Amino acid sequence: MVNLGFSIGDLHFKNPVLTASGTFGYGSEFDDFLDVSKLGGIVLKGTTLEPREGNLYPRMAETPSGMLNAVGLQNKGIDYFEKFIYPRVLNYGTNIIMNINGSYIEDYIALAERINKLERIPAIELNISCPNVKMGGMAFGTNLTSAREVTREVRAVYSKKLIVKLSPNVTNIVDFARVVEEEGADSVSLINTLLGMSVDVTNMRPALSTITGGLSGPAVKPVALRMVWQVANAVRIPVIGIGGIMSFSDALEFLLAGASAVQVGTASFIDPQSSVKILEGIENYIIKKGFSDIKEIVGYINRSN
Amino acid sequence: MAKRIEDLKVIGNKHLNNDSFILELSGNTKIPDFKPGQFAQVRVDGSPDTFLRRPISIHDVDYGKNAFKILIQIAGMGTKTLSKLGNGDILNLIYPLGNSFSLPSLNEQVLLVGGGCGIAPLLFLGRYLKANGFLPDILLGFRNNARIIEFEEYHTIGNVFITTEDGSMGEKGYVTSHTVLTARQYNRIYCCGPYTMMKAIAAYSKNKNIICEVSLENLMACGIGACMCCIVDTVKGNLCTCIDGPVFNVNDLKW
Structure with missing residues (x-):
């Protein structure tokens, strides 16, 4: 048996494959296709303090090897979550991570305080990188002072594991990783989507109602991988790699570059079983390469050997 | 299932x-x-x-x-x-x-309206209705004769009425102008086709107090309710076409 587990502080994950927020709903959408308890963790669809209807249709455009989305954090808010969704996700048999979003710093604080009381949620992913909301979101994650401040304030009220999800839409993502680490983040996850756009030539209109949106899928993988490698070499906290991971081989690139774990995102839209297939592929690779612990390959390319 | x-x-x-x-x-x-x-x-x-x-x-x-x-x-x-x-x-x-078209109540007069490729789900619906004892009328609209696709199959499930925009087959015009709509009375209309056609049929149905269901064809990524890309604006807020639809009662849509 190989050890696939990894930890964020004292929070143990049975394996390094998680699902990315906004691509896996609340998990149950995938019940017909896979056993969620096999996964290392699930990052739930982003939650806000108040219900949000999100952006107008069209919110999605297919692009070469990827897609743009401008969903805009449609969700029913934390009250609904506590009442109706939390009871459902309690017994998933894997780590359930909540992704939280706000327009104001006070929103993040209020959410973190509420979620701190939810016994079965061992971690939050602080989303300071959503490109599809008019206020907040990416605004926090593209300004070093704001990123520092929101991380500090949430850290002050949240006692469990704090993962900060970083935006790639910055000049130097390493600066942001360092700042949130300094403020007590337990882990960073990256990357959120890259800001992009698409124009419908037939209709002579922007493809998205919001004109710009977030690019995901294999198109972003090389950029994501570069950023994960840079950040992994700059911080001591575990790095979770995200960005265009479609296959186990893609996931391994991130692990070898220094990510302790990965999140599978857009791939779940194309193959709802992607996450478990990627996990199986990683396990087989470790065995074939003669390793016994996944930690032996994390950051392998960065070692002098 | x-x-x-x-x-x-x-x-x-x-x-x-x-x-x-x-x-x-x-x-x-x-x-x-x-x-x-x-x-x-x-x-x-x-x-x-x-x-x-x-x-x-x-x-x-x-x-x-x-x-x-x-x-x-x-x-x-x-x-x-x-x-x-x-x-x-x-x-x-x-x-x-996705969900499905609802079954009509007994003795309801049913009309299926399809336009272009939107006739796709109506054949299976028609067979299903027939198997459940209904004899629907079927009104199909096309741009022209060359666009007419395998409508023979529809004759096996009900009375077929055709419109073409250029009059090359059936009545000239759009489905909403077909004489069958004035000649006969319907209790329920199922519709699938171009957006403008479905909206016109929805308006017609609302005006006449006819139950009307449309099948939407929104852009979609996952198809299983995870991505929330295929939303439609309804009286219950934004719903996913893939799991809450693709079939919607027009009274629920903000059309």
Whole structure:
């Protein structure tokens, strides 16, 4: 048996494959296709303090090897979550991570305080990188002072594991990783989507109602991988790699570059079983390469050997 | 009915005209009990230009043969690639997806209205209605004669009325101007077709107090309610076309 587990502080994950927020709903959408308890963790669809209807249709455009989305954090808010969704996700048999979003710093604080009381949620992913909301979101994650401040304030009220999800839409993502680490983040996850756009030539209109949106899928993988490698070499906290991971081989690139774990995102839209297939592929690779612990390959390319 | 992801074999590809074709698919396992209005998420080939699946309606089902058909209009790279498939080729589907048209009440007079490729889900719906003792009228609209696709099949399930925009077949004009709408009284209309046509039929139905359900064809990524890309604005807020639809009562839509 190989050890696939990894930890964020004292929070143990049975394996390094998680699902990315906004691509896996609340998990149950995938019940017909896979056993969620096999996964290392699930990052739930982003939650806000108040219900949000999100952006107008069209919110999605297919692009070469990827897609743009401008969903805009449609969700029913934390009250609904506590009442109706939390009871459902309690017994998933894997780590359930909540992704939280706000327009104001006070929103993040209020959410973190509420979620701190939810016994079965061992971690939050602080989303300071959503490109599809008019206020907040990416605004926090593209300004070093704001990123520092929101991380500090949430850290002050949240006692469990704090993962900060970083935006790639910055000049130097390493600066942001360092700042949130300094403020007590337990882990960073990256990357959120890259800001992009698409124009419908037939209709002579922007493809998205919001004109710009977030690019995901294999198109972003090389950029994501570069950023994960840079950040992994700059911080001591575990790095979770995200960005265009479609296959186990893609996931391994991130692990070898220094990510302790990965999140599978857009791939779940194309193959709802992607996450478990990627996990199986990683396990087989470790065995074939003669390793016994996944930690032996994390950051392998960065070692002098 | 549980959703499944499955490789199916192409056992027929019938080209109806320059831009429409019907793929017949069969698998090694027993096909599910489809409900009329449901669809499949079809994996094209995974090439950079056809990254996402394509949502396609279930057109017809043959349980005896353990096969079903999907009717596709060539609209872009993905559907173009699908049009070239031949017998024996393998196609990966996630299906059956979505809700379904509701069954009418006893003694209701039912009309099916389809436009262009939107007639796709109406054949299976018609067969389903017939099997449940209804004799629907079927009103189909096309641009011209060349666009008319396999409407013979529809004659087996009810009375067929045709409109073409250029008058090359049936009555000239749009479905909303067809004389059958004034000649007969309906209690329930099921509609699928271009957005403008469905809106016109919805307005007509609301005006006449007729129950009306439409099948929407929104842009979709996942098809299973995870991505929230295919939303439609309803009286209950933004709902996903893929799981809350594709069939909606027009009274629930903010049209």
